[in-house]
Amino acid sequence: MQTKTIDSVAGKKRVILPRAVRRQQLILATMRCISKVGLSSVTMAQVTKEAGLSRGIANLHFERKENLLIETLRFVTDEYNRGQAEILDAATFSSAAEQLAALVQFQFSRSVTEATKMAVWFAFYGEATSRPTYQKICADSDARAARSVRALFTQLGAMQEALVDVGAVTDGYIALIDGLWLNILLAPQKMTRAKAKRVARTFLEGVFPSIKA
Amino acid sequence: MQTKTIDSVAGKKRVILPRAVRRQQLILATMRCISKVGLSSVTMAQVTKEAGLSRGIANLHFERKENLLIETLRFVTDEYNRGQAEILDAATFSSAAEQLAALVQFQFSRSVTEATKMAVWFAFYGEATSRPTYQKICADSDARAARSVRALFTQLGAMQEALVDVGAVTDGYIALIDGLWLNILLAPQKMTRAKAKRVARTFLEGVFPSIKA
């Protein structure tokens, strides 16, 4: 509704902050809104209210709603990719098996699987078919993620007695993770993080028996 | 195709058709629209135009847009569940292994994985978090699908030498299929139906060695 309400009563002080800070405030608010009302119902008014900022600020920093949404998707994918890279590119692990364990741990960490993020993730997946920009960002992120997983699997495969089809296994693993995330999103009480981790580990142990404790 | 016939019947002025026919015309048009422009951008005008019908007819048959969307989701999930049930409830298979093969075949059949349907499917998944109605329909459908898969897996598990954690395997398989569908949707040229079937079969053969030809 249009009524001049409570907001104006508060008589907020005008604060000036760096561009990057404002942008992140808005992106985080956007994530919360998408999670709350869905991508198709988010409005700029909601987002700015959620961020505790004025109506005009989003346009000041992102120009168009579309840009804010794209940056939000980028934020989520970048964050995930950075996290995964930290594990897979790290030299701190004594073995590939250990790295694998860390990967599973990360993929189903509270931070990665928190409802807000999962919701954002799948909200954009759902629109990706019809939005080339979303499509590209998702595809690029997926490809990057897959590449480093494949590298790890190649290492592990070399250690196995039997021949492993690394390509197929990578595809399968990636799909499995995506599917588990979807289940966590849709039925969090049925698919817990612990359960998901167990399923993922079972899959991996089936393929790479050597990693079994 | 059936729709063709229906469409061709539709003339220019005031053709009166059974309620069910009109509803299906609109639902199919909605699916095409969602696939084309995304769930968040579909408009009633688009849908009715796509269906070759008048602006007002959607409200006549569905009352609200929301209802049309819900019915569209129901249409897709029901169709899938009916198809899966046909296979899993059938007495025509000589063995559980054969039934499993048919299941995989079905899940990655052209009909099930066609872009339009996948797009609709994930469009609604993306909104499910924030829409209890979508959530429920998706959850119910998933549960039904999982139940019959689990039944089949239980049968197969009994035939194995080693003990199989049927629950975990079912969860894993369901997740794997969902993930593969997602990949087919997002990168169809990278994840083909053939590849997806191979990945699914590999997963199953890992768990149920007895099904290997």
Place this chain on the structure above:
Amino acid sequence: MQTKTIDSVAGKKRVILPRAVRRQQLILATMRCISKVGLSSVTMAQVTKEAGLSRGIANLHFERKENLLIETLRFVTDEYNRGQAEILDAATFSSAAEQLAALVQFQFSRSVTEATKMAVWFAFYGEATSRPTYQKICADSDARAARSVRALFTQLGAMQEALVDVGAVTDGYIALIDGLWLNILLAPQKMTRAKAKRVARTFLEGVFPSIKA
């Protein structure tokens, strides 16, 4: 996605009228508004209110505000050109001199010089430089008007003893009329229609002495 709550407040009876009627209602309302508040301040809300119609109807019939404005300009120029053509193309006059008198009479008729129309006319002239579409409509209208005036002047010129530079006279006459209109618009109490007619006639009599009664 847009969701709408159903709250039908008691209101005006919904009347359905032909497209052409609605368009004209809106164009006339636009003219009144331009005259009242100026081209740069007209809003769609004002126009529809002035027309006694709903907020959405202008977009229904003109799609964009810009189109409504263009059609308004067209309406005014067409009406003028039609009126002028009626006089200059008419076979009902016994002499060119008579026709000339009728032209002056028309150009400063109450209908042509009414404040609303003059305001619209010059409002668009003022924007024409920066709007190719306005520019073109104005230029086309002017050219059409000039052509038939020139034809008449050519006839009259042939009847004169001295040589008349018809081109220059036409340009001068057209400019004079435009200037008089401008004065009528800006200072209606100083430049009356009667005065303007006298000035125009004096100009013409200076050039074509034969028309003097």
Place this chain on the structure above:
Amino acid sequence: MQTKTIDSVAGKKRVILPRAVRRQQLILATMRCISKVGLSSVTMAQVTKEAGLSRGIANLHFERKENLLIETLRFVTDEYNRGQAEILDAATFSSAAEQLAALVQFQFSRSVTEATKMAVWFAFYGEATSRPTYQKICADSDARAARSVRALFTQLGAMQEALVDVGAVTDGYIALIDGLWLNILLAPQKMTRAKAKRVARTFLEGVFPSIKA
């Protein structure tokens, strides 16, 4: 030109210049903008950008957009009136006829008829009906201009054999000039300055035969 010097002085950061200089920078920028995009589309952002100044400076020097526009109109009318006065009030001419020639020369000088100025002029005329302030400035300027023209015509009229209706001639001449300016603005390639001067001179020679060379 003077502005150039001013502009080149303007560096990058916090150059402080006299109030009058800043105001003129902004007024000139406003004129260019009006000519480019039209009065109804000028924004403060555009103007300050055109002037190469910061967003906030216009408000600092003019308080409101409306004031800047009014000052712009004043600038244009004052400049014109000063120029015309220089000629008509001058004691340097040996005859009224010579003065008349100089007036025509001035009125269609490059400086007076340059596109930017003509555009500004008619942009404000177009809005004058609905804006008392514009209306008044235009009317005052017109009256001042008319007064001195009338004085000159009175002189010339006294030198004629036949009786001249000075009032009507002045009105006619003023209207003619306005109309010619309008034509120069709307169709500069059809109505050149030279042509306009010829038309004006022809008008004057018709009224004051004595001025003919």
Place this chain on the structure above:
DNA sequence: AATGAATGAGCTTTCATTCAT
């Protein structure tokens, strides 16, 4: 005096819904 980030009123436009035909 000068800057530009921040604000929010108000604009155009979209579109689900209603309803006369």
Place this chain on the structure above:
DNA sequence: TATGAATGAAAGCTCATTCAT
């Protein structure tokens, strides 16, 4: 039933204006 003109709430966006720096 069926149509599409009409409605108006609500969305995105613009931009004059304010004000901390």
